[in-house]
Amino acid sequence: MVTTLAALAFALVACGTPPGDPGTTTSTSTRTSTSTSTSEPAKRVKVPDVSGLNHQDAQDAMQKAGLYNLREVDGTGQGRMLVIDRNWVQTGQDPAAGTEVPADAVITLTAVKYDDR
Numbered sequence: 001m002v003t004t005l006a007a008l009a010f011a012l013v014a015c016g017t018p019p020g021d022p023g024t025t026t027s028t029s030t031r032t033s034t035s036t037s038t039s040e041p042a043k044r045v046k047v048p049d050v051s052g053l054n055h056q057d058a059q060d061a062m063q064k065a066g067l068y069n070l071r072e073v074d075g076t077g078q079g080r081m082l083v084i085d086r087n088w089v090q091t092g093q094d095p096a097a098g099t100e101v102p103a104d105a106v107i108t109l110t111a112v113k114y115d116d117r
Contacts, residue, residue: 049097
């Protein structure tokens with residue numbers, strides 16, 4: 001029982017002081033919004049051409065360009081997962097190479113196993 005109470009007391013202390021507690025130094029009435037009405041346009045990135053590269057090198061090229069939201073697809077339509085990236089070769093990409101996209105755009109890399117060619 002004592003151990004349970006001690007654990008509960010520790011959990012309450014670890015959570016910090018609740019809002020409205022006399023020990024609190026911030027007040028909800030003093031909080032202001034920091035959002036601005038004008039926002040900067042999203043950074044745009046030119047999609048590199050990764051056709052013919054092995055899948056690992058294609059991913060590396062995309063990330064080097066600043067594109068990290070990568071989707072990979074089995075180009076044979078069998079729905080296989082691209083587990084060992086170096087065993088796969090790029091056969092397509094969407095959007096196309098040279099297209100300028102927002103940095104968070106989804107890039108679809110289509111590949112087949114080298115043995116499938």
